[in-house]
Amino acid sequence: MTASTTVRLDVPRDDPFGIHNLPYGVYxxxxxxxxxxxxxxxxxxxxxxxLGDEVFAGPSLNPFMAQGHDxxxxxxxxxxxxxxxxxxxxxxxxxxxxxxxxxxxxxxxxDFYASEHHAANLGRLFRPDNxxxxxxxxxxxxxxxxxxxASVVVSGTDIIxxxxxxxxxxxxxxxxxxxxxxxxxxxxGFVVGTxxxxxxxxxxxxxxxxxxxVVLFNDWSARDIQxxxxxxxxxxxxxxxxxxxxxxxxxxxxxxxxxxxxxxxxPEVLPYLALDExxxxxIDLEVEWNGQVVSRPPYAAMYWSPAQxxxxxxxxxxxxxxxxxxxxxxxxGPAKExxxxxxxxxxxxxxxxxxxxxxxTFLEDGDEVVLRATAPGAGGARIGFGEARGRVVAARQGRxx
Amino acid sequence: MTASTTVRLDVPRDDPFGIHNLPYGVYxxxxxxxxxxxxxxxxxxxxxxxLGDEVFAGPSLNPFMAQGHDxxxxxxxxxxxxxxxxxxxxxxxxxxxxxxxxxxxxxxxxDFYASEHHAANLGRLFRPDNxxxxxxxxxxxxxxxxxxxASVVVSGTDIIxxxxxxxxxxxxxxxxxxxxxxxxxxxxGFVVGTxxxxxxxxxxxxxxxxxxxVVLFNDWSARDIQxxxxxxxxxxxxxxxxxxxxxxxxxxxxxxxxxxxxxxxxPEVLPYLALDExxxxxIDLEVEWNGQVVSRPPYAAMYWSPAQxxxxxxxxxxxxxxxxxxxxxxxxGPAKExxxxxxxxxxxxxxxxxxxxxxxTFLEDGDEVVLRATAPGAGGARIGFGEARGRVVAARQGRxx
Numbered sequence: 001m002t003a004s005t006t007v008r009l010d011v012p013r014d015d016p017f018g019i020h021n022l023p024y025g026v027y028x029x030x031x032x033x034x035x036x037x038x039x040x041x042x043x044x045x046x047x048x049x050x051l052g053d054e055v056f057a058g059p060s061l062n063p064f065m066a067q068g069h070d071x072x073x074x075x076x077x078x079x080x081x082x083x084x085x086x087x088x089x090x091x092x093x094x095x096x097x098x099x100x101x102x103x104x105x106x107x108x109x110x111d112f113y114a115s116e117h118h119a120a121n122l123g124r125l126f127r128p129d130n131x132x133x134x135x136x137x138x139x140x141x142x143x144x145x146x147x148x149x150a151s152v153v154v155s156g157t158d159i160i161x162x163x164x165x166x167x168x169x170x171x172x173x174x175x176x177x178x179x180x181x182x183x184x185x186x187x188x189g190f191v192v193g194t195x196x197x198x199x200x201x202x203x204x205x206x207x208x209x210x211x212x213x214v215v216l217f218n219d220w221s222a223r224d225i226q227x228x229x230x231x232x233x234x235x236x237x238x239x240x241x242x243x244x245x246x247x248x249x250x251x252x253x254x255x256x257x258x259x260x261x262x263x264x265x266x267p268e269v270l271p272y273l274a275l276d277e278x279x280x281x282x283i284d285l286e287v288e289w290n291g292q293v294v295s296r297p298p299y300a301a302m303y304w305s306p307a308q309x310x311x312x313x314x315x316x317x318x319x320x321x322x323x324x325x326x327x328x329x330x331x332x333g334p335a336k337e338x339x340x341x342x343x344x345x346x347x348x349x350x351x352x353x354x355x356x357x358x359x360x361t362f363l364e365d366g367d368e369v370v371l372r373a374t375a376p377g378a379g380g381a382r383i384g385f386g387e388a389r390g391r392v393v394a395a396r397q398g399r400x401x
Numbered sequence: 402m403t404a405s406t407t408v409r410l411d412v413p414r415d416d417p418f419g420i421h422n423l424p425y426g427v428y429x430x431x432x433x434x435x436x437x438x439x440x441x442x443x444x445x446x447x448x449x450x451x452l453g454d455e456v457f458a459g460p461s462l463n464p465f466m467a468q469g470h471d472x473x474x475x476x477x478x479x480x481x482x483x484x485x486x487x488x489x490x491x492x493x494x495x496x497x498x499x500x501x502x503x504x505x506x507x508x509x510x511x512d513f514y515a516s517e518h519h520a521a522n523l524g525r526l527f528r529p530d531n532x533x534x535x536x537x538x539x540x541x542x543x544x545x546x547x548x549x550x551a552s553v554v555v556s557g558t559d560i561i562x563x564x565x566x567x568x569x570x571x572x573x574x575x576x577x578x579x580x581x582x583x584x585x586x587x588x589x590g591f592v593v594g595t596x597x598x599x600x601x602x603x604x605x606x607x608x609x610x611x612x613x614x615v616v617l618f619n620d621w622s623a624r625d626i627q628x629x630x631x632x633x634x635x636x637x638x639x640x641x642x643x644x645x646x647x648x649x650x651x652x653x654x655x656x657x658x659x660x661x662x663x664x665x666x667x668p669e670v671l672p673y674l675a676l677d678e679x680x681x682x683x684i685d686l687e688v689e690w691n692g693q694v695v696s697r698p699p700y701a702a703m704y705w706s707p708a709q710x711x712x713x714x715x716x717x718x719x720x721x722x723x724x725x726x727x728x729x730x731x732x733x734g735p736a737k738e739x740x741x742x743x744x745x746x747x748x749x750x751x752x753x754x755x756x757x758x759x760x761x762t763f764l765e766d767g768d769e770v771v772l773r774a775t776a777p778g779a780g781g782a783r784i785g786f787g788e789a790r791g792r793v794v795a796a797r798q799g800r801x802x
Contacts, residue, residue: 137566137575140566140574141575143634145546147547148509148547149550150509150720151599173668176672195551198551198561199561201564229542229544230633230634230635232635233544233631234546234633234634235546236545240547240717312638316563316642317563317642318552318642319552396601396718
């Protein structure tokens with residue numbers, strides 16, 4: 001190639017989107033169809049063009065993810081090699097010029113509840129008379145429930161305040177209207193690249209073969225709707241209106257340096273949940289509310305690991321598929337400023353926090369929340385996750401189809 | 402056409418698959434790709450051939466369903482007209498010669514809990530000290546939860562006994578193994594043909610525009626796994642191993658004669674759940690266990706109607722999509738022999754029933770359960786739903802991938 005058709009990309013090795021990260025996403029240019037790209041520094045690099053592989057020419061990561069773990073390893077090496085050399089100029093776009101899309105088609109979505117600090121805080125808030133804030137099953141299995149795949153949206157999508165039923169403990173009857181206790185949950189989401197067949201569980205030690213990558217995940221939650229509806233079958237409308245994911249899927253292959261032991265699991269877990277190697281993740285999250293960082297939840301404090309979540313999800317023979325997404329549940333650490341949901345941070349609204357000079361409890365219309373995270377990468381680099389951003393807009397009433 | 406290339410199909414008007422039914426399914430012949438057909442008497446008629454419409458040439462109803470309500474009306478009339486005339490012989494197969502497949506791609510799946518008799522029976526079994534067997538929210542909203550789409554299987558698929566954690570109230574710790582309280586739930590499933598956009602709820606009075614059809618649904622349930630896991634976020638592994646649907650989707654357009662008022666809803670529902678016209682369904686179900694009918698659950702006794710379920714599902718702005726499936730929850734009537742789950746029929750296992758000469762409570766390996774149903778059709782006909790059949794096979798242990 002001549003100099004005019006190629007370009008050398010000079011990205012510092014410690015850039016959050018440096019050579020040790022190489023996340024996958026789906027981008028588009030104005031008037032063009034979405035395609036798969038990687039983020040490299042401030043560049044978005046088209047992978048079909050870079051690698052000459054048509055699996056990246058479409059609007060979803062699913063076809064590539066379905067090719068399996070060996071291909072993920074090969075392609076990652078090929079991208080790194082290509083980015084270290086002359087890159088076709090037409091493959092390179094400025095991150096500022098592209099629109100980012102939901103990076104994969106979500107198959108089944110499950111939300112876990114894997115932070116002991118979060119579960120215990122909610123237990124203290126909702127069941128103050130119980131001597132143990134955790135439910136009896138909590139340390140024996142990663143508790144989780146299925147949620148709505150259709151309302152998983154990409155960062156930047158406005159969050160319409162949901163309407164629904166709520167009933168306070170002293171209200172004579174439920175009322176209908178916009179949620180008045182709209183909250184966030186700062187989580188990580190894990191993306192299944194290749195699933196398992198019905199009847200064939202994924203052993204915890206084999207999770208690495210199935211898990212493709214990690215996204216930021218904001219499980220927006222209407223606490224008033226949830227509190228009234230959730231007995232006895234769990235959350236539904238209080239959660240199903242929207243969940244925000246970050247546009248860049250960080251490969252699990254980029255997170256080998258982030259692997260740490262989970263906290264000690266005592267009582268000992270059943271054999272199908274036991275792990276020979278560390279599967280905790282030393283990922284530091286950050287919750288920004290109207291421009292101010294209000295919490296820094298440490299993922300390393302999570303009790304249950306994603307490998308255990310996947311083993312549990314499938315131990316009854318349930319199948320998973322390419323594009324399955326399971327989220328961790330709220331990431332909360334032991335300290336108050338490490339709590340990943342406002343219901344915990346403000347202790348059920350009783351202890352407002354100061355946000356940009358105002359005393360605040362739950363979300364108001366116009367509020368914007370941004371999740372960010374970093375993890376240790378190879379050679380002392382930090383791996384960036386980009387952001388999961390959402391702005392709350394006023395409820396729509398009387399608009400029905 | 403000459404006599405040798407067409408055929409007249411002589412099906413009695415009161416056949417359960419007569420001219421007033423015309424359900425949609427996906428069938429295949431040996432060595433051929435699956436295609437959309439209708440069932441007419443003992444025939445399966447290929448719709449792409451009958452109507453010359455390629456939307457039916459594929460392995461799923463989704464493309465046709467996505468075309469919307471007006472098309473559903475037109476195509477139904479066109480099929481009826483075509484079947485009353487000369488039918489291309491190559492479009493006609495014997496039902497005995499075809500394999501039936503899952504008729505649609507399941508998008509999001511939600512299970513409701515819409516029978517007052519079922520909810521009250523479970524309340525009495527699980528919370529005997531409560532004066533009211535229903536939860537406080539139960540008469541104010543159709544309680545439901547999301548389930549696993551990937552494990553929705555077509556009638557005839559073997560049901561592998563799931564393994565999982567269980568812990569009896571007096572056990573010191575949970576144990577792992579095959580479920581020992583494997584049960585059924587006889588339900589109807591409602592298939593969304595065209596969805597709603599995020600932020601735009603479906604009004605209850607507009608449900609007819611979105612709902613395509615009805616299937617039989619067996620929500621196989623491992624009661625021991627469910628009892629241990631479900632607090633506080635609802636059922637997960639106790640349900641996610643398999644749900645069986647019947648292969649023929651009966652169009653809602655075939656069920657106009659089956660519309661009846663739901664039982665009186667008192668207290669009055671909130672306006673978004675109010676309906677001007679009857680949306681109950683007079684559908685008689687039948688549960689066969691090892692060849693013996695053990696229960697006849699009446700769908701007409703269901704408290705919440707499918708129109709209310711869809712309005713509730715979307716009232717917070719959650720989107721639905723073509724292929725969304727929501728099930729009613731166990732259909733149980735007021736009488737013992739109308740209970741649609743064995744946990745109710747045997748009162749938690751305390752009152753065994755006689756099945757083929759044996760005293761039985763929960764499912765044993767080798768047991769087979771078949772759900773069937775009929776509804777009133779036009780001109781005094783009965784509309785048949787076919788069957789949802791499943792046989793329990795032994796748990797697989799030690800098979801992990």
